[in-house]
Amino acid sequence: MADDKKLTTRAEDFSAWYNEVVLRAELADYSPVKGSMVIRPNGYGIWERMQRALDDMFKATGHQNAYFPLFIPESFLHKEAQHVEGFAPECAVVTHGGGKELEEPLIVRPTSETIIYHMYAKWVQSYRDLPILINQWANVVRWEMLTRLFLRTLEFLWQEGHTAHATHDEAEEEALRILGIYRDFAEQWMAMPVITGLKTESERFAGALRTYCIEAMMQDRKALQAGTSHNLGQNFAKAFDLQFQTESGEMAHAWNTSWGVSTRLVGGLVMTHGDDNGLRVPPRLAPIEVVIVPIWKSDDERGRLSEAAEQLRRELTEWTGRGNSDRLRVHVDAREGVKPGAKYYEWELRGVPLRLELGPRDIEKQSVFSARRDTRAKAAIARAGVAESVARILDAIQADMLTEAKARREAATIRSVSSYDEFRDIMAGDGAFVYAGWNGDPEVEARVKEETKATIRVIPDAEFRSTVPPAKCLITGQPARHEVVWAKAY
RNA sequence: CGGGACGUAGCGCAGUCCGGUAGCGCACCUGAAUGGGGUUCAGGGGGUCGCGGGUUCGAAUCCCGCCGUCCCGACCA
Numbered sequence: 001m002a003d004d005k006k007l008t009t010r011a012e013d014f015s016a017w018y019n020e021v022v023l024r025a026e027l028a029d030y031s032p033v034k035g036s037m038v039i040r041p042n043g044y045g046i047w048e049r050m051q052r053a054l055d056d057m058f059k060a061t062g063h064q065n066a067y068f069p070l071f072i073p074e075s076f077l078h079k080e081a082q083h084v085e086g087f088a089p090e091c092a093v094v095t096h097g098g099g100k101e102l103e104e105p106l107i108v109r110p111t112s113e114t115i116i117y118h119m120y121a122k123w124v125q126s127y128r129d130l131p132i133l134i135n136q137w138a139n140v141v142r143w144e145m146l147t148r149l150f151l152r153t154l155e156f157l158w159q160e161g162h163t164a165h166a167t168h169d170e171a172e173e174e175a176l177r178i179l180g181i182y183r184d185f186a187e188q189w190m191a192m193p194v195i196t197g198l199k200t201e202s203e204r205f206a207g208a209l210r211t212y213c214i215e216a217m218m219q220d221r222k223a224l225q226a227g228t229s230h231n232l233g234q235n236f237a238k239a240f241d242l243q244f245q246t247e248s249g250e251m252a253h254a255w256n257t258s259w260g261v262s263t264r265l266v267g268g269l270v271m272t273h274g275d276d277n278g279l280r281v282p283p284r285l286a287p288i289e290v291v292i293v294p295i296w297k298s299d300d301e302r303g304r305l306s307e308a309a310e311q312l313r314r315e316l317t318e319w320t321g322r323g324n325s326d327r328l329r330v331h332v333d334a335r336e337g338v339k340p341g342a343k344y345y346e347w348e349l350r351g352v353p354l355r356l357e358l359g360p361r362d363i364e365k366q367s368v369f370s371a372r373r374d375t376r377a378k379a380a381i382a383r384a385g386v387a388e389s390v391a392r393i394l395d396a397i398q399a400d401m402l403t404e405a406k407a408r409r410e411a412a413t414i415r416s417v418s419s420y421d422e423f424r425d426i427m428a429g430d431g432a433f434v435y436a437g438w439n440g441d442p443e444v445e446a447r448v449k450e451e452t453k454a455t456i457r458v459i460p461d462a463e464f465r466s467t468v469p470p471a472k473c474l475i476t477g478q479p480a481r482h483e484v485v486w487a488k489a490y
Numbered sequence: 491c492g493g494g495a496c497g498u499a500g501c502g503c504a505g506u507c508c509g510g511u512a513g514c515g516c517a518c519c520u521g522a523a524u525g526g527g528g529u530u531c532a533g534g535g536g537g538u539c540g541c542g543g544g545u546u547c548g549a550a551u552c553c554c555g556c557c558g559u560c561c562c563g564a565c566c567a
Contacts, residue, residue: 005516006528034558034559086566111567142565142566144565145564146565146566152566158567225567260567261567263567264567293526295525296525297525297526298525301525337524338525338528339527340527341525341528342527344527345528346528357526360526362526369526
């Protein structure tokens with residue numbers, strides 16, 4: 001309170017820090033309805049970049065977008081037993097419309113499997129109609145009790161892919177293909193390293209055969225489930241009578257997948273990269289990659305310098321070295337009455353990856369002064385060929401942010417825990433991703449959750465597993481069925 | 491739904507015990523100077539004190555009722 005310009009630091013109070021960054025960087029704001037939020041232009045701009053990148057990847061793998069309605073007949077939810085059990089408690093239900101009570105209540109979609117497979121059943125007759133590869137960008141509603149900006153709100157934005165295939169293997173291949181896309185997106189765009197793998201039964205999607213996920217570590221060493229891809233088997237096809245005639249003339253139920261990522265990723269971005277000065281956005285997702293701050297003293301200089309800044313902006317945005325469709329995203333901050341230092345703090349808070357300062361001294365030396373947001377390193381760069389230099393710096397920032405995040409995760413990963421007591425100490429302390437053996441018993445998992453708040457985040461894919469697989473279950477000492485990753489989670 | 495706290499300007503708060511006609515910081519507006527890391531001075535705008543009732547000459551303050559929010563005990567992208 002001594003200086004309310006400063007953020008609460010991450011070390012002081014990570015949750016308070018997170019809330020302050022989201023609010024003060026103007027990513028989002030609380031709405032009058034408890035548990036729901038407004039996504040402001042700064043936050044929505046990041047989401048739009050995410051959408052574009054993901055959408056391109058979905059299209060490149062043969063998917064098309066469509067839109068299914070918000071309202072679903074309540075009876076649909078009840079057709080798949082596991083599904084209704086999982087989602088009914090958190091559904092918003094519409095009972096009145098047009099001033100009259102409805103004959104059948106409508107639920108506001110918490111996810112769209114039911115309405116979508118109902119429609120697919122109408123559209124599919126023959127194996128020739130398969131596969132169906134559809135994605136939709138939509139809002140969904142889940143009535144949560146404990147909410148947090150971006151991480152858990154009553155309503156959120158996401159994409160949900162829903163596919164139908166002729167065989168189990170095709171569906172499995174699809175679920176894994178999408179998991180790969182999610183991983184690439186997280187690492188190459190968000191600069192957020194993830195662990196891929198399989199969820200245990202207790203964390204599996206309601207109605208799925210198998211749930212795959214990407215799991216990321218936040219700076220407070222808690223895990224964030226950042227995306228899920230489900231092999232639904234024939235569960236929904238059977239519930240919604242989604243059948244087709246095979247090549248040999250028999251009737252068979254289709255095999256489905258569904259998969260999604262949400263605006264929760266924006267929260268993940270903040271908690272992965274933010275520092276005590278605010279947000280840090282990796283260049284590829286930054287709505288503004290470069291901010292130019294012209295510096296002047298006199299009125300005369302103001303005219304000269306803002307013109308020079310404008311010229312610099314034009315040169316940067318007209319540069320096509322990154323391809324015609326991927327121009328540098330540049331903003332000039334020529335506001336009067338705000339001192340340069342105040343502008344620096346503001347753009348740092350908002351996470352703009354690179355700042356260019358342009359003052360009389362730089363003009364004279366035919367250079368511009370640059371400051372990286374990620375490392376806060378400053379350097380003069382030559383005015384000649386500036387666009388290329390800027391693009392190179394942005395690439396370096398993108399790469400360095402991933403490296404830094406990966407190193408942070410590895411530093412908080414423990415593969416050598418030898419007793420349950422030691423495990424409890426870790427979880428009661430700073431926390432970590434703990435790789436350990438597990439006997440496969442859901443009751444053991446439940447007990448550990450009860451006692452330590454930690455859960456099995458993922459049964460990791462081969463590349464993440466330890467070189468020497470654990471032989472015994474950490475908790476029971478029985479033979480291990482899997483090596484799993486334990487952590488406290490959001 | 492059970493236990494604790496709070497509701498006063500956009501935000502954060504003081505004032506409430508002990509009634510006297512609303513204040514502080516930040517933000518905002520105007521002007522001047524300032525301008526390479528959060529600028530200063532001067533002037534200014536903005537409040538049904540959560541809502542309703544009561545007591546009183548007079549209520550943010552006392553009394554009653556209601557509403558809402560936040561924190562702690564069953565779910566989750």
